[in-house]
Amino acid sequence: xxxLDELIADAPVFAGLGTGDLTxxxxxxxxxxxxxxxxxxxxxxxxxxxxxxxxxxVSLELHTPARGGLVIDTLEPGEVVxxxxxxxxxxxxxxxxxxxxxxxxxxxxxxxxxxxxxxxxLGYELMKRFAQVMIDRLQHARVRLLDVYGGVxxx
Amino acid sequence: xAASASVEARLLGAMVPVAHxxxxxxxxxxxxxxxxxxxxxxRIRPRAGQFDMLxxxxxxxxxxxxxxxxxGDGRLTHTIRAVGAxxxxxxxxxxxxxxxxxxxxxxxxxxxxxxxxxxxxxxGGIGLAPxxxxxxxxxxxxxxxxxxxxxxxxxxxxxxLFVHELEAWRGRLDVEVDVAVDAAxxxxxxxxxxxxxxxxxxxxxxxxxSALVCGPEVMMTFxxxxxxxxxxxxxxxxxxxxxxxRCAVGHCGHCQLGPTLICRDGAVFPAAAMTRxxxxxxx
Amino acid sequence: xPFGPGTVILRPRRDVDQLPTAQSDTYVMAPEGLGPLVxxxxxEGYRVVGPTVRDGAIVLEELTSADELxxxxxxxxxxxxxxxERREDEAVFGWAVGPHSWKQELLPPRVRLWRAxxxxxxxxxxDEAPAxxxxxxxxxxxxxxxxxIAIQDRVFLEGRYVERDYAQRREGAFVVAVNCGEPxxxxxxxSMGTGPRAETGFDLALTELLDGGHRFLVxxxxxxxxxxxxxxxxxxxxxxxRAAAASVSEAATARMGRHVETDGIRExxxxxxxxxxxxxxxxxxxxxxxCTLVCPTCFCTSVExxxxxxxxxxxxxxxxxxxxxxxxxxxxxxSIRRSPSxxxxxxxxxxxxxxxxxxxxxxxxxxxxxxxxxxxxIDVTEELAAIRATDGxxxxxxxx
Numbered sequence: 043x044x045x046l047d048e049l050i051a052d053a054p055v056f057a058g059l060g061t062g063d064l065t066x067x068x069x070x071x072x073x074x075x076x077x078x079x080x081x082x083x084x085x086x087x088x089x090x091x092x093x094x095x096x097x098x099x100v101s102l103e104l105h106t107p108a109r110g111g112l113v114i115d116t117l118e119p120g121e122v123v124x125x126x127x128x129x130x131x132x133x134x135x136x137x138x139x140x141x142x143x144x145x146x147x148x149x150x151x152x153x154x155x156x157x158x159x160x161x162x163x164l165g166y167e168l169m170k171r172f173a174q175v176m177i178d179r180l181q182h183a184r185v186r187l188l189d190v191y192g193g194v195x196x197x
Numbered sequence: 198x199a200a201s202a203s204v205e206a207r208l209l210g211a212m213v214p215v216a217h218x219x220x221x222x223x224x225x226x227x228x229x230x231x232x233x234x235x236x237x238x239x240r241i242r243p244r245a246g247q248f249d250m251l252x253x254x255x256x257x258x259x260x261x262x263x264x265x266x267x268x269g270d271g272r273l274t275h276t277i278r279a280v281g282a283x284x285x286x287x288x289x290x291x292x293x294x295x296x297x298x299x300x301x302x303x304x305x306x307x308x309x310x311x312x313x314x315x316x317x318x319x320x321g322g323i324g325l326a327p328x329x330x331x332x333x334x335x336x337x338x339x340x341x342x343x344x345x346x347x348x349x350x351x352x353x354x355x356x357x358l359f360v361h362e363l364e365a366w367r368g369r370l371d372v373e374v375d376v377a378v379d380a381a382x383x384x385x386x387x388x389x390x391x392x393x394x395x396x397x398x399x400x401x402x403x404x405x406x407s408a409l410v411c412g413p414e415v416m417m418t419f420x421x422x423x424x425x426x427x428x429x430x431x432x433x434x435x436x437x438x439x440x441x442x443r444c445a446v447g448h449c450g451h452c453q454l455g456p457t458l459i460c461r462d463g464a465v466f467p468a469a470a471m472t473r474x475x476x477x478x479x480x
Numbered sequence: 481x482p483f484g485p486g487t488v489i490l491r492p493r494r495d496v497d498q499l500p501t502a503q504s505d506t507y508v509m510a511p512e513g514l515g516p517l518v519x520x521x522x523x524e525g526y527r528v529v530g531p532t533v534r535d536g537a538i539v540l541e542e543l544t545s546a547d548e549l550x551x552x553x554x555x556x557x558x559x560x561x562x563x564x565e566r567r568e569d570e571a572v573f574g575w576a577v578g579p580h581s582w583k584q585e586l587l588p589p590r591v592r593l594w595r596a597x598x599x600x601x602x603x604x605x606x607d608e609a610p611a612x613x614x615x616x617x618x619x620x621x622x623x624x625x626x627x628x629i630a631i632q633d634r635v636f637l638e639g640r641y642v643e644r645d646y647a648q649r650r651e652g653a654f655v656v657a658v659n660c661g662e663p664x665x666x667x668x669x670x671s672m673g674t675g676p677r678a679e680t681g682f683d684l685a686l687t688e689l690l691d692g693g694h695r696f697l698v699x700x701x702x703x704x705x706x707x708x709x710x711x712x713x714x715x716x717x718x719x720x721x722r723a724a725a726a727s728v729s730e731a732a733t734a735r736m737g738r739h740v741e742t743d744g745i746r747e748x749x750x751x752x753x754x755x756x757x758x759x760x761x762x763x764x765x766x767x768x769x770x771c772t773l774v775c776p777t778c779f780c781t782s783v784e785x786x787x788x789x790x791x792x793x794x795x796x797x798x799x800x801x802x803x804x805x806x807x808x809x810x811x812x813x814x815s816i817r818r819s820p821s822x823x824x825x826x827x828x829x830x831x832x833x834x835x836x837x838x839x840x841x842x843x844x845x846x847x848x849x850x851x852x853x854x855x856x857x858i859d860v861t862e863e864l865a866a867i868r869a870t871d872g873x874x875x876x877x878x879x880x
Contacts, residue, residue, distance in 0.1 A: 101381075101389065113381035116389040118398065141386050182391050186379040190413040191322030191352040210644040212593050212783070212796060216603035237603045254596070254604065255787025255794035280812045295602050440816065441809050443783045446641035449801070450780035451808060453830065456750070456837030461640065477753045479822035 046071055049147055053094045055122045055171050063164055066157060070150040076140035082123060089132045090152040092124035098144035103137040111137060115179070125172045127151030128158075211446045214252040214297025215239045217273065219290050225358050229323065230288040231264065231276045234296055240271030243301035245308060245330035246437070246465040250445045251275060252297030253286035260442040262327035262464070263301070266334075273298065276326035276358065302445045304465040306331040307435060311407035315343040317399060317429070319420050321350040321392050321412025325358045327437055327464075328411050332366070339371055343406075346373040346399045350392025350416065353378050354385045373400050392416065393423040403428030410468070411437040418475055421468050434468035455480055505700040506717040509686075511572065513696070513712045514546035517656070520711045521617045526654055529585055530619030531578065536564055538578040540585070543619065550575065557664035557737070557848065560857030573620060573688050576664030577847050581776030582625055583632065585616055586649050590799045593645065593783075597793045604794075611648035620658045621682070623675035624667075624845040628776035630681055634839050635779055645798070654704070657682035661690075661728045666848030668738040668861060674845040676732040684708065687725040697725040737848060738861040741868060745842075748868055749833035753825065756875035757867050762821035764856045769802035771850035771858075772827065777843050780808075803827055828863060 047068045050056055056064065074093070076082060082093060082100065093100070100123050103111040114136070117123050123138050128151070158165030217234040224230050243249055243263035252258045259281075265274020279288040290296065308331060316335055320328045335342050347366060351357045357376065367374040375395045377388040388394065392412070406429050410420050417436050425431055438459055441451045445460045452459040455474045457466070474480055509517075521528050522544070531538050532548045538555055541548075555575040556563045567574055596604040621629075633650065636643035660669075660676035669675030678685050683705030687697040697717055700706045772778040782801035787794040801808060803826050809816040817823045835843030844860075851859045 099386075099388070101386075110383060112383075113385060113389050116381075116387070118388070118394075182394070185391055185415075185419070188415065189352065189379070190415050191350070191356060191379070210593065210608050211641040212644070212798075213606050213608060218602060252785070254598070255785060255792075257785040258783070295598075295604070297604075439811060441811055444781070446643075447639045448636060448641070448643050448779070449782065450803065451782075451801070453826070453834070453838075456834040458838055479817045479819060480753065480826075 046073065046147070049073075049096065050094075052120075053122070053147070054120050055094065055175060057171075059167060063167065066161075066164065067149070067154065070153040070157070071147050074146055074148040076144040076146070078140055078143050080140045080144075082138040082140065082144075082146075083134050085134055085137050087134050089124060089126035089134045090150070092122065092127045092149050092151050093138075093146040094122050094149070095119050096145040096147060098146075099141040100144065100146075101139050101141040103139055105137060111139070113141075115183075116141060122172075122175055124151075125176055127155065128168065128172055211299070211448075212444065214250070214258070214299050215241065217296050217298045219292050219294045219296060220272070221292055222288075222290065225276060226356050228280070228288075229276060229278045229358065231274060232287065232290065232296070233265070234273040234275070234298065236271040236273075236298075237295070241273065241298055241300050242271065243273070244305045245334055246306035246327060247301040247303045248327075248445075248464065249273065249275065249298050249300030249302070250442075251277070251283075251287055252299070253283050253290070254295065254297065256286045257283040258297075258299075258443075259283045259287070260302070260445060260460075262437075264326040264329050266330060276323070276329075278323050299445065302460050304463055306334075306409050306465055307407070308334050311335075311409075311433075312338075312341040313343075314433075315346070315401040315406035317346045317348065317396075317401055317406050317408040317424070319348045319350075319392060319396070319408060319410045319412070319424070321416040321420070322352065322356065323358070324410075324412035324416075324437070325349055328409060329359060329362070331409055336366070336369070336372065344373070344401050345371065346401050347375070348392060348395040348399060349374070349376045350395070350412065351376070351378050353380050354382045354387075375399065391419065393419050396420070396423040396427055399427075401429075404430065406433065408434040410434065414438070414475060421472065431469045431472070432467065435465055436468050436471055437464045438466055438471060439464060505706075506722055507698040507700075507709060507714040508717045508721050509696045509698050509712060509714045511570070511694055511696070513714065514549060514572065516712050517708075518543055518546045518619065520708060521619075521654060525614055526617035527612070527614040528617045528619055531573075533564060537562065538564060538575055540578070540580040540582070549620075554662065555664065557666050557852045558857075559666065559851050559859050560854055561665075562852050569690060570694065571661075571688060571690055573658045573660075573686075574662050576660060576662065576667050577622055577625065577849060579774050579849065579853055581774065581847070581849070582618060582621065582629055583776055583779070585618070586629065586632065586646055586653075587636075587779060587781070587800075588649075590797060591645055593796045593798050595793055595795045597791070609645060611651070615652040615654070616649060617654040617656070619656045621655055621678075622658060622660060622847070623678035624669045624672075624847040625776050626655070626657055626678050626681040627672075627674040627845045628847070631777045631839070631841055631843065631845070632779055634841060654708075655682040655684075655701075657685040657701075659685060659687040659725070659729060660732050661688055663732050663735050663737060664848055664852070665737040666851040666859075667736050667846065668740055668848060669846040670733050670736045671738070671740040671742060671861075672842060672844055672846035673742075677729045687728055689721070689724045689728065692720075692724065695721075697721055738846075738851070738859070740844075740846070740861045740864055742842070745864065746833045746836045748871060749829045752867050752871060752873075753829070754874045755867050755870070756873055757863060757870070758821040758825045758828075759875060761824050761858060761863060762819065764858055765820050765824050766855060767804040767820050767823055768855060769804040770853045770855060772802040772804060773800070774849040774853045775831075776845060776847060776849070777831075778802075803830070828860065831860070832864065 100117040101113045102115040216237040221233040248260045248262045250258045261275045264276040279285045381389045443449045443451045447461045530543045552570045594608045596606045636646040657678040682701040685699040780801045784797045831843040
């Protein structure tokens with residue numbers, strides 16, 4: 043197996059996919075690196091490339107007037123960066139920046155989208171996994187909104 | 198024949214505070230201070246996990262965990278968050294002021310029981326204060342433990358307690374320190390997320406690990422679930438519970454949590470004893 | 481141990497010289513003997529507290545003479561009902577219990593624990609409240625109430641810390657128990673194993689006999705009880721007297737107003753914390769806390785710190801509190817038990833269940849006061865029976 047195949051098979055978001063699907067996905071992937079502070083993508087840009095972190099940390103940011111970029115989430119090794127490539131209007135909602143020197147796998151989302159249209163079964167498998175990622179992130183965000191440290195209830 | 202009208206022996210009432218003097222007052226965050234107290238009379242020696250009742254003269258008393266070392270000369274360290282009349286009064290005291298102290302009360306972190314295996318300490322918000330003495334204890338007897346992992350959650354980077362000490366721990370090669378904040382501030386290059394997100398990556402061997410958890414009850418519930426999900430046995434997890442506390446000596450009934458009195462049977466409890474109680478609402 | 485060297489734990493005299501009740505140790509006293517009983521206790525320096533009729537109830541107050549006892553009175557009790565009535569005979573103790581229990585005396589509603597005055601040296605001086613000037617004599621303590629005192633002794637004297645004020649009041653208290661001949665409509669001491677006879681915890685125990693001549697069987701429970709008898713007009717009891725007393729107790733046992741199945745009750749309540757019955761009770765319960773006020777074992781108190789701006793001194797006061805109040809469970813931001821159903825659940829499950837975990841006994845003595853004095857007549861025996869009958873039902877939509 044290709045070394046890239048192995049890395050992709052190890053990524054939690056692709057767990058349980060068959061070899062055929064993995065090879066297909068690997069065909070849209072390549073190893074990439076970013077320097078600390080470099081942007082992976084910017085809010086508003088077409089969402090065509092998504093990433094899985096291999097080493098380092100990615101921060102998701104929202105740019106606001108006066109306060110600049112506010113980090114709303116950070117992503118660690120093994121986590122997937124970006125799901126907007128799979129859902130219309132295929133546009134990024136946040137900035138993604140390398141918070142540290144970063145090594146990642148980049149995936150050609152536009153290419154994968156095309157393959158999912160042709161192979162609905164693959165499309166369904168990817169939908170399930172990315173939906174799960176979103177559910178987890180949503181739950182975490184909701185609990186953080188509770189502000190348990192600041193409001194009612196102190197340790 | 199007259200009944201014995203006098204008591205058999207003189208008793209210093211369990212409700213009388215012992216005078217201490219404020220030695221130092223350090224501001225930790227916008228609403229949290231650490232006071233160091235020296236005894237003016239009897240010495241009180243809380244162990245990691247235990248708490249004292251701190252009395253602001255004429256204002257009232259609150260239970261505060263010890264956040265410093267078990268010290269031979271009776272000095273006390275308490276980290277206090279100013280959230281009400283009494284805590285605000287305590288946090289406003291300058292060095293030289295007199296504070297009343299009763300204690301020590303409650304149960305200890307099971308640091309002896311945890312030897313021989315990995316130690317995970319998970320702290321949320323002010324929960325790091327009662328855990329600091331536990332971490333210091335483990336680091337002072339480093340060889341008694343396997344891997345030591347300190348996972349800290351806070352609201353924002355400005356709400357982190359003991360930042361210098363966290364850095365010092367991080368600087369040691371034999372401790373893992375991981376921090377996550379709910380919301381970042383400019384200049385924060387660390388993790389953003391719930392403290393539970395630190396658990397999957399902690400460098401521990403779960404079946405051999407003991408976990409000490411302290412923070413808001415909601416946070417502790419999630420953390421216990423995540424630790425068990427990672428393979429840490431429930432019987433090796435301890436939590437610190439909180440309820441309304443008045444007398445601290447088991448006479449007033451306020452601190453009841455189901456079958457327990459927190460002042461006597463807690464605040465440190467085995468998580469296994471607490472999971473069902475934490476599930477039932479308004480218990 | 482939080483106190484310095486030299487501190488000694490107080491162990492008050494109580495039951496120290498409790499004697500097993502021997503048949504040879506029973507006497508008979510005429511009702512006229514109650515007068516000298518009260519007088520002698522007062523002469524020996526006791527503050528005698530006993531029942532008297534006032535404000536439409538039989539309450540506990542300091543007595544200056546036996547004339548103040550409720551001769552010829554009874555009280556009719558049912559759920560949410562209490563009525564004193566005149567009897568046709570002159571029985572002194574022909575009733576069960578009134579709204580007061582001995583916690584009025586041993587754990588007074590409001591007590592100053594200490595006063596502290598600042599000094600120049602830094603450490604304030606602290607003056608703790610002294611012991612009462614006169615020791616207490618309890619006249620007419622019912623067996624259920626004696627068990628309630630023993631239960632509170634467990635809380636205040638037998639834990640890691642001693643409740644100083646309680647210990648001082650309890651110290652040397654003289655107990656004249658009265659066995660019950662007329663259980664009230666809400667009594668269930670037989671179910672709880674606390675009556676209608678007192679077996680222990682008294683210096684003297686009286687059983688009032690009406691048939692065959694109004695008299696009292698007197699059982700000696702301690703040496704000082706025996707010594708007191710020397711001042712009273714008594715004769716040695718006969719077999720008939722003892723048999724008469726025994727049949728009074730038997731008859732009382734058979735006439736209990738209520739009954740509770742206590743088998744496995746601790747486990748039953750622990751397993752039914754989310755039972756829908758709690759929400760049902762909450763629709764009736766006013767959370768007024770009457771039950772906790774009249775209950776002889778309820779011991780919850782609150783601590784209040786006050787200061788005197790004039791002279792800079794500070795005081796700490798202790799006062800009765802109730803788990804039915806919303807502030808009771810307050811921690812920064814809100815109360816844990818907001819809903820009435822959660823608060824009722826706390827009271828019921830503590831009284832009959834978790835009290836075992838905390839103190840090793842039941843918290844209930846079956847005196848029935850909570851049923852009598854509940855303004856809406858909530859009956860704990862009925863609630864427990866309902867939960868037992870539908871053991872395992874769960875209603876997660878409610879708090880409990």
